[in-house]
Amino acid sequence: MLQIDKNTVEFLVTENMVHEVETILRRDFPRIGEMAGEMADRGVDRVYFVACGSPLCAAQTAARLMERFSSVPATAYSGWDFCDNPPHRLDRKCALIAISHYGKTEEVCLALEKAKAAGAYTVAVTGREENPIAALGDRVVAYGAECIWEAHLLVAYAFVLEFLRRVAPHPELERIAADLTKLPGVLARLVAGWEEKGRALGERASRWPFLYTVAAGPLKPLAYKEGIVTLLEFTWTHGSCLDAAEFRHGPLEVAEPGVPFLFLLGTDESRHTAQRALDFVRRHTDDVIVFDHREIGEGLHPWLAPMTLFVPLEWFCYYLSLHKDHNPDHRRYYGGLAEY
Numbered sequence: 469m470l471q472i473d474k475n476t477v478e479f480l481v482t483e484n485m486v487h488e489v490e491t492i493l494r495r496d497f498p499r500i501g502e503m504a505g506e507m508a509d510r511g512v513d514r515v516y517f518v519a520c521g522s523p524l525c526a527a528q529t530a531a532r533l534m535e536r537f538s539s540v541p542a543t544a545y546s547g548w549d550f551c552d553n554p555p556h557r558l559d560r561k562c563a564l565i566a567i568s569h570y571g572k573t574e575e576v577c578l579a580l581e582k583a584k585a586a587g588a589y590t591v592a593v594t595g596r597e598e599n600p601i602a603a604l605g606d607r608v609v610a611y612g613a614e615c616i617w618e619a620h621l622l623v624a625y626a627f628v629l630e631f632l633r634r635v636a637p638h639p640e641l642e643r644i645a646a647d648l649t650k651l652p653g654v655l656a657r658l659v660a661g662w663e664e665k666g667r668a669l670g671e672r673a674s675r676w677p678f679l680y681t682v683a684a685g686p687l688k689p690l691a692y693k694e695g696i697v698t699l700l701e702f703t704w705t706h707g708s709c710l711d712a713a714e715f716r717h718g719p720l721e722v723a724e725p726g727v728p729f730l731f732l733l734g735t736d737e738s739r740h741t742a743q744r745a746l747d748f749v750r751r752h753t754d755d756v757i758v759f760d761h762r763e764i765g766e767g768l769h770p771w772l773a774p775m776t777l778f779v780p781l782e783w784f785c786y787y788l789s790l791h792k793d794h795n796p797d798h799r800r801y802y803g804g805l806a807e808y
């Protein structure tokens with residue numbers, strides 16, 4: 469196993485996570501509430517999110533939340549997807565929320581500029597006020613955190629919860645908002661309690677040549693983030709992300725000994741869909757790891773599972789990478805190291 473000082477690894481965001489989450493809940497939710505008020509006042513009736521990689525997955529989760537509990541259309545686009553084929557409807561009654569941690573991702577900046585030029589209400593969500601994207605939108609949320617998954621999810625959820633509270637209230641959304649106050653405590657216990665389990669599971673998975681990540685419903689974007697963005701970019705582990713709802717339509721045929729799977733289980737209505745795929749897989753291979761919000765989420769609302777499950781996954785991926793003798797901060801190509 470690679471020996472490195474975990475305090476020097478940027479990939480690992482567990483140390484300040486709880487404090488960062490508390491700060492976003494306390495400081496940014498009221499500010500986002502004001503922006504949501506502006507959106508409501510101008511009659512916004514459609515929301516677009518634009519981002520790439522991990523922030524896109526957070527945005528997809530929030531867009532799904534909005535569509536689940538309201539009739540306000542919400543779509544999350546990857547940057548070039550939005551720029552190349554923008555939605556037909558893009559006007560002053562649309563809001564576009566662009567998320568980019570460093571605020572330099574070309575296609576996210578371009579999408580924001582296009583939306584602003586078309587008259588939409590635009591918001592840049594970024595790590596720091598001085599990042600380039602901050603100057604491009606009507607409003608900025610500079611969350612000042614390194615734990616981007618939790619930060620992006622919280623900020624995107626805040627837009628959904630605060631906007632819908634004003635234009636289309638729903639009791640389930642108030643339950644989610646109430647449970648968000650309990651999130652820091654749950655995250656603190658997961659950060660403290662999961663390092664050793666994550667290490668053991670990471671060691672086990674480091675012996676596998678690849679990994680299929682499977683989830684359903686609100687956990688699908690997290691499964692993509694972990695199964696594609698994190699496993700490929702940070703741990704250099706081959707793999708793919710599979711939709712449990714589609715598992716019967718192709719993926720089930722490859723289940724056999726030696727084919728490893730990682731399952732994310734939620735407590736929302738889609739649990740039975742993921743459970744069914746898991747039950748099938750377990751009949752054909754022992755190489756299965758399961759992360760379950762029912763076991764770790766201390767009863768938090770099912771739509772907070774993407775936030776709780778991230779912590780065991782973070783420890784798991786960190787130790788998977790170390791057990792493969794790979795520093796998760798190390799890149800070969802990304803970030804200008806190779807022409808792309």
Ligand SMILES: O=P(O)(O)OC[C@H]1O[C@](O)(CO)[C@@H](O)[C@@H]1O
Pocket residue numbers: 520521522523567568569570571572573576697701
């Ligand atoms: O949030 P930013 O700064 O736009 O960066 C997005 C990048 O972050 C990642 O999600 C993680 O490095 C990449 O996959 C993606 O290219």
